[in-house]
C-alpha cells in the first residue's frame with residue numbers, strides 16, 4: 394500500500410525541480426532535489442512507492458521533462474491530480490511515470506492508497522472511498538501500456554492513432 | 556464544411572482532412588527545435604528509440620541559450636553533446652550569443668504563417684504571432700518528432716480574445732495586455748486550448764507586440780496561441796490563415812485595450828495581476844529586461860527612452876539581455892545600448908540570462924526583483940528567498956530610476 398503526499402493547486406515545474414538543477418542527464422541528481430523548495434521535508438518523509446496527490450493544474454510552467462523524471466527517479470509510483478498541466482501530462486506518460494486525472498478525489502495527506510493503472514480505479518483505504526480516473530486518449534493509453542514513448546516507438550516505429 | 560478556428564484550419568491542412576476540436580490527429584511537423592535544457596534528454600531519447608538519422612535535418616534546430624556561455628563543466632559537456640550531435644546529423648546549431656531560441660527562430664524566418672512547429676520549450680506558442688500553430692513539448696515528444704517528422708495531437712478547443720481600440724494609453728504596451736489576459740484567464744484557464752487573438756487593435760500591433768501576446772499564453776496553460784493575421788507584416792509573401800466567421804469558441808473575452816493602464820504581476824504567480832498604480836512605492840533593488848517576452852529592440856528602446864540621460868537609483872542594478880544577436884546589433888546601431896549602459900545597465904550575453912535561475916544574475920535572499928520576463932514562480936530566478944514582480948520594460952526602467960515600483964511616464 395502507498396501513502397499519499399498531498400499538495401495544493403498550480404504546483405509549477407520550478408517547484409518540482411528548480412531550473413538550476415535541470416541541466417543534467419544524471420537522474421539521481423534530479424531525485425536528490427525533487428520538491429525541495431516546496432516541501433523541504435519531502436525527502437525525509439517520502440518512502441519509495443508513495444503517491445503524490447495534487448489539486449488543479451499540477452506541473453504547470455516549463456516544458457522540462459526533468460520534472461516527471463525527478464519524481465520517477467525518486468520512486469514516486471503514481472501522481473494523482475484533479476487535472477494536469479498539458480506538457481507535464483504528456484511528458485509523464487512519455488517517460489513512464491504513471492499519472493491519473495481524478496477530478497473529484499478527496500484524498501488527504503497520509504491516506505493509504507491502492508490503485509490499478511489498467512482500469513484507472515483508485516481506492517482510498519483510509520477513507521473507504523473509490524475514485525475512477527478519467528480515460529486517456531487511445532494513443533496515450535498505448536504509450537503508457539508500453540511503459541513510455543521510447544519503448545512504444547522502438548516497437549511500432551511510428552504513431553498509430555487507435 | 557463546418558466553420559473552423561485558425562488552429563482547426565492549420566491542423567486540417569496538415570492532416571489532409573478536416574479536423575475539429577477534441578479529435579486526435581497525427582500531423583507532419585514543419586519545424587522543431589530544442590534548447591540546452593531540453594536537447595540533451597531529447598538526443599538521448601532519440602538514440603534510445605533507435606534513431607540513427609533525423610527525419611528532416613533541415614527542419615531541426617538546436618539552440619544553446621538557457622545557460623550560455625556554460626557556467627560550469629557539467630553544462631559545458633551538455634553543450635558539447637549538442638554540438639557533436641548537430642555536426643553528425645547536419646542540423647542547424649545556434650551557439651552561444653545567437654540568442655533565445657524563440658527570437659532566433661523568428662529572426663531567421665524559420666517559422667512561417669500556417670506552419671506547425673514543435674519546440675521543446677514551453678514558450679514555443681510565441682510563433683503564433685506569425686499565424687502559425689506552435690506548441691511546447693517535452694524532450695521525449697521532441698525525440699519522436701526528430702525520428703518520425705510527425706506528432707500526435709488532440710485538436711484544441713479555442714478561446715477568442717478580442718482586443719478593441721485603435722491605440723494604447725501612453726506607457727502601456729503589449730506586455731500590459733498580455734498580463735491582463737493572464738489575469739482574466741488565470742494560470743490554468745486555457746489549459747489544453749488555443750488562445751486566438753482578434754480585434755481591431757491587431758491592425759496597430761507589430762510582430763514584436765504579437766510575440767508578447769502569444770508568449771504569455773504559456774502562463775494560461777494554453778497549448779498554443781495564434782494571432783489572426785490582420786495587420787501582420789512580413790518581409791516575404793505568405794498565405795494568411797483566418798478563422799471562419801462562425802467558428803466555435805469555448806469562451807470569448809473582450810478587452811478594451813485602449814482603456815488599459817500599466818499592469819504588474821506580483822509574487823509568486825503570473826496571474827496575480829494588478830494595476831502598477833496599486834504597488835507604486837514598493838522598494839526594489841534589481842531590474843531585469845530581456846527574455847523571449849520582452850528582450851526585443853522595441854523593448855530595449857522603451858527602456859532607453861525612460862533612462863536616457865539619467866542613472867539608476869543608488870543601490871539598484873539593471874541587467875539587460877538582448878533577445879538575440881540581431882537585436883543586439885540593431886540596438887548598437889541606433890545607440891540604444893549606449894544609452895542603457897550610460898544609465899548604469901549591465902548588458903549580458905544574448906540568451907535567457909537570469910530568467911531561469913541558472914546563472915547571470917541570481918537575486919540574493921530577501922531581494923525584490925522587477926522583471927520584464929513571463930514567470931515569477933518562487934525560486935524561478937534561482938533563489939526561493941527572493942520575490943519577482945513582472946511588468947513591461949517601460950515599467951521596469953521607471954522603477955530602477957527611483958528604486959521603487961513606479962509608473963512609466
Ligand code: SF4
Pocket residue numbers: 621655656676678845846847848906907910911928929
Ligand atoms: S527567456 Fe526565459 S522563458 Fe524564454 S525561453 Fe529562455 S528561460 Fe524560457
